[in-house]
Amino acid sequence: MEQALHYLNVGAAMFLLIGMALLLGRLLSGPTLYDRILAVNSFGTKTVLFLCVFSLIIGRQDGIDIAILYALMNFIATIAVLKFFRYSALDVSMNYSSRGDLSKTVVGKAEMSGEDT
Amino acid sequence: MMEGFTPILLLDMGLLAMLVVVAFAVVRLRSLFAIVMLQGVYSLLSAAWFVSLDAVDVAFTEAAVGAGISTVLMLGAMLLTEREAKPVPFQKQLGPLFIVTIVALAMFYAVGDMPAFGDALSPANSYVGADYIAATKNDIILPNVVTAVLASYRSFDTFGEVVVVYMAGLGILLLLGLNGNAGKWRAKPNGQNITGRKNAAEQREDKP
Amino acid sequence: MDGGVLHMLQFVISALLLAGGVFFVIAGTVGVLRFPDFYTRMHAAGMTDTLGAELVLLGLIVQAGFSQTSLKLALIAFLLFLTSPTAAHAVVGAAHNAGLKPMLGKYRAPALGEAPEVKSEVKPKPKSKSKPKPRTKKKAT
Amino acid sequence: MVRSAFILVVVLATYWLMLSGYLYKPVLLIVGTISILVVLGLSWRMKILDAETAPYFHGKAAGYYAWLFVEITKANMSVIKAVLSPDMEISPTTTKVPIKQSTDLGRVTFANSITLTPGTIAVVMGESNILVHALFSEMTDAADFKDMGDRAGWAVSDPMLGRIEKGAS
Structure with a gap:
């Protein structure tokens, strides 16, 4: 039974790796920079899942701690990148000033087109 | 089953293959933003690979530094330069290629002198390492030997490493934008009164 | 023999959950590759983040039984459940803010032979936005 | 405020115990208590101890x-x-x-x-x-x-x- 669980986990990890490899295609070809951000974010989620499965495979708990860290870092990195493109600076605090009505849009300083290649 | 071939090896090979693909893409792409994103992916993949090599502490640092602070540093650098890399003429590529080849050969040569993976008689496993493992349980009660060695036994020569972790924490604070914002958090979105919060906010204002 | 049956049940449940989760993850990835524009791709990515991730983690929790490992896995599931919609909203909001137009109207994937033609009725957007400027080199402030 | 502080302490203590997994080592428990108190003090000083930081979750x-x-x-x-x-x-x-x-x-x-x-x-x-x-x-x-x-x-x-x-x- 242990052996069967082992192979089950390895299979799941394999499919997660295939999913990551497919996402790499979107990351490389993504026409707009937002496609790339989306691909990296999704890639991060898959890495978290992969780390969880993998640490069960090798029977060590420490991998799950790293998965927790990544689940948090992935979120923070995504927000940081978006903030960078919205304000073209990182030291802008995200407070309520960036929230507006649908009619009066608050447009950031850095407005750039979606195309990046 | 083949001798020495485990399913985990297959996973390792998959991870390493993707690392190679990402590395080639980083070299070949011109869009600097895509390269920054790819470097984030490279760090994710290499941390997963470090876990597979049982180097969990390295993976932890890689997660904090590689995915967090280095992406931000790269973005900050992009702010100062252009968004696209100019192609480098072939003549200028020869020098770096030569250096890289020499270094790679030297590293391959050095691999021959490395102890085998998991060798019980290797220097790392036989002299001080064994002492540390034996003494940690009584000296420092923390269960993690690596933490004990890094932060206590060798705290002076690993000072740089501690600073790196500290910088990663500072980077997160920078991202969250806590600078100059302390004490100013007030829920008054566009003057809208949000249940009971306004009273508290006004009270705060009353205090000088 | 009782323990054996229990282990069998654990294995079967965990296998079903993992298979379902992996299926959703792969389908979401295929969606990210196939969908025609950024906003529609976001939907496919969201599918991976919600049901795929939660099912995989649930399968692992069943495997780990009642232990610290499963508590940590549940924590990861909770964190993903909290952060993934926020991140998705941030990405879409930023794209919208920068003036990336969503493709509206009906869409059909082109057949294998024909050229990929995208026909979209461009509806006037609900809010007047300043046009995205053509790419200009930004100066460091 | 008091209720928010209480919820925060409970959540932080659960989080610490979940991640460390040592319920009976006094050194680790003391270190955990110190860090919970530091976080509590910081969030009190930042004035973010309100219903938004520590939301109330009812069973329904x-x-x-x-x-x-x-x-x-x-x-x-x-x-x-x-x-x-x-x-x-x-x-x-x-x-x-x-x-x-x-x-x-x-x-x-x-x-x-x-x-x-x-x-x-x-x-x-x-x-x-x-x-x-x-x-x-x-x-x-x-x-x-x-x-x-x-x-x-x-x-x-x-x-x-x-x-x-x-x-x-």
Whole structure:
């Protein structure tokens, strides 16, 4: 039974790796920079899942701690990148000033087109 | 089953293959933003690979530094330069290629002198390492030997490493934008009164 | 023999959950590759983040039984459940803010032979936005 | 304020014990207590100890999450059908959905529920409505959104909120 669980986990990890490899295609070809951000974010989620499965495979708990860290870092990195493109600076605090009505849009300083290649 | 071939090896090979693909893409792409994103992916993949090599502490640092602070540093650098890399003429590529080849050969040569993976008689496993493992349980009660060695036994020569972790924490604070914002958090979105919060906010204002 | 049956049940449940989760993850990835524009791709990515991730983690929790490992896995599931919609909203909001137009109207994937033609009725957007400027080199402030 | 501090301490203590896993080593427990106190002091000094930092979760709200999970599964099925069919027929639409919630927590829960359901995603949060992008035009039914909004508002409703804020002031 242990052996069967082992192979089950390895299979799941394999499919997660295939999913990551497919996402790499979107990351490389993504026409707009937002496609790339989306691909990296999704890639991060898959890495978290992969780390969880993998640490069960090798029977060590420490991998799950790293998965927790990544689940948090992935979120923070995504927000940081978006903030960078919205304000073209990182030291802008995200407070309520960036929230507006649908009619009066608050447009950031850095407005750039979606195309990046 | 083949001798020495485990399913985990297959996973390792998959991870390493993707690392190679990402590395080639980083070299070949011109869009600097895509390269920054790819470097984030490279760090994710290499941390997963470090876990597979049982180097969990390295993976932890890689997660904090590689995915967090280095992406931000790269973005900050992009702010100062252009968004696209100019192609480098072939003549200028020869020098770096030569250096890289020499270094790679030297590293391959050095691999021959490395102890085998998991060798019980290797220097790392036989002299001080064994002492540390034996003494940690009584000296420092923390269960993690690596933490004990890094932060206590060798705290002076690993000072740089501690600073790196500290910088990663500072980077997160920078991202969250806590600078100059302390004490100013007030829920008054566009003057809208949000249940009971306004009273508290006004009270705060009353205090000088 | 009782323990054996229990282990069998654990294995079967965990296998079903993992298979379902992996299926959703792969389908979401295929969606990210196939969908025609950024906003529609976001939907496919969201599918991976919600049901795929939660099912995989649930399968692992069943495997780990009642232990610290499963508590940590549940924590990861909770964190993903909290952060993934926020991140998705941030990405879409930023794209919208920068003036990336969503493709509206009906869409059909082109057949294998024909050229990929995208026909979209461009509806006037609900809010007047300043046009995205053509790419200009930004100066460091 | 006191209730928020209490909730924060309980959450932090659970988190520490969950991650360390040592329930009976005095050194680790003391270190944990110190760090919880430091976090508590910092958040008191930053004046972020309020109902938003440490939201109140009543047991009935679990019903909302169960309902949401069923909705997510249903929506996933229709998205997956579009992904895997050779000619994926989709009809992307945008629509405005009114928000009725007055609290920040209610608004966030509603918008996140919309985003969590595949096929619909909250694009811009306005003052009184959300711009929603949907994968299929039949997903933009106003009644469905109203239903979800009512349920979300009920799930985060905090009966003691008004009294606490008054007590603090």
